[in-house]
Amino acid sequence: MIKNKLTKNFVEFLSEENVKVNEPLNKYTYTKIGGKADFLLFPTSFQQLQQAYQYALQENLPITILGNGSNVLIKDGGIRGVVFNLTKLTDISLNQNKINAQCGAAIIDTSQFALKHRLTGLEFACGIPGSVGGAIYMNAGAYGGEVADVLESAKVLTKTGEIMLLSKDELELGYRTSNVPKNGYIVLEAIFSLKEGQYEEIKAKMDELTFLRESKQPLEYPSCGSVFKRPPNHFAGKLIQDSGLQGTKIGGAQVSTKHAGFIVNVENATATDYLSLIQHVQKIVKDKYDVDLETEVRVIGEES
Numbered sequence: 001m002i003k004n005k006l007t008k009n010f011v012e013f014l015s016e017e018n019v020k021v022n023e024p025l026n027k028y029t030y031t032k033i034g035g036k037a038d039f040l041l042f043p044t045s046f047q048q049l050q051q052a053y054q055y056a057l058q059e060n061l062p063i064t065i066l067g068n069g070s071n072v073l074i075k076d077g078g079i080r081g082v083v084f085n086l087t088k089l090t091d092i093s094l095n096q097n098k099i100n101a102q103c104g105a106a107i108i109d110t111s112q113f114a115l116k117h118r119l120t121g122l123e124f125a126c127g128i129p130g131s132v133g134g135a136i137y138m139n140a141g142a143y144g145g146e147v148a149d150v151l152e153s154a155k156v157l158t159k160t161g162e163i164m165l166l167s168k169d170e171l172e173l174g175y176r177t178s179n180v181p182k183n184g185y186i187v188l189e190a191i192f193s194l195k196e197g198q199y200e201e202i203k204a205k206m207d208e209l210t211f212l213r214e215s216k217q218p219l220e221y222p223s224c225g226s227v228f229k230r231p232p233n234h235f236a237g238k239l240i241q242d243s244g245l246q247g248t249k250i251g252g253a254q255v256s257t258k259h260a261g262f263i264v265n266v267e268n269a270t271a272t273d274y275l276s277l278i279q280h281v282q283k284i285v286k287d288k289y290d291v292d293l294e295t296e297v298r299v300i301g302e303e304s
């Protein structure tokens with residue numbers, strides 16, 4: 001009865017097609033893993049998101065934010081309360097040398113938009129499979145560049161449901177981190193400040209990085225991307241490779257034979273398979289090299 005009332009109210013905010021009940025989340029993650037969400041909501045405007053968010057707060061419902069599901073592992077028991085999927089908030093626009101990108105836009109698409117307008121600075125992002133919101137959440141980076149290099153400011157929804165504009169400094173961006181999770185912010189929009197460049201040079205750099213990514217990463221299997229942060233003075237992939245762990249399988253999850261920093265879903269893996277393999281890799285690397293591998297992937301949800 002309570003669920004019916006909640007559903008009815010969420011539909012009023014968002015429309016029926018954008019409210020899903022008891023929805024399996026494995027359809028929305030790059031790993032193709034994840035149990036059911038009590039409510040999965042797809043806002044199409046900041047106003048819809050704010051209204052539904054404030055209503056969920058009022059009803060004391062747990063709230064989880066999901067971008068495009070590229071750097072997340074959702075446990076087999078799914079997620080209680082409300083999951084906001086932000087993949088319908090995808091507008092990208094230009095204001096002189098600045099790009100405004102909504103949270104659900106792919107960071108890859110944002111880098112392509114920069115190329116189209118002959119703006120340089122986002123080339124590093126041309127192969128990162130995350131959303132703009134997720135990229136700020138973790139200060140995503142690759143090939144020597146990161147979001148902090150080009151971000152000017154971000155619009156966020158606070159945990160009390162207010163909209164604020166924060167400067168890059170106020171977001172406290174560090175290596176694969178920001179204060180977004182600590183403060184319970186939801187990133188709504190980013191402003192990237194770029195420089196004018198030559199189309200051919202920007203494209204050549206992006207083509208080179210795309211080639212490197214496609215030749216080195218196991219893109220033929222579902223995965224959450226790079227599982228571990230780079231430990232000080234080491235490379236996670238090399239430590240795992242040197243530990244003889246490539247090809248190691250638990251259930252349907254396997255340490256990639258192409259790139260040891262990736263764990264791939266080769267055969268209907270569960271989140272339990274994935275997490276067990278992560279822990280196994282951490283233990284072996286710790287025993288062998290006395291290095292603690294810290295996960296980069298965000299793990300959320302309930303045990304089954």
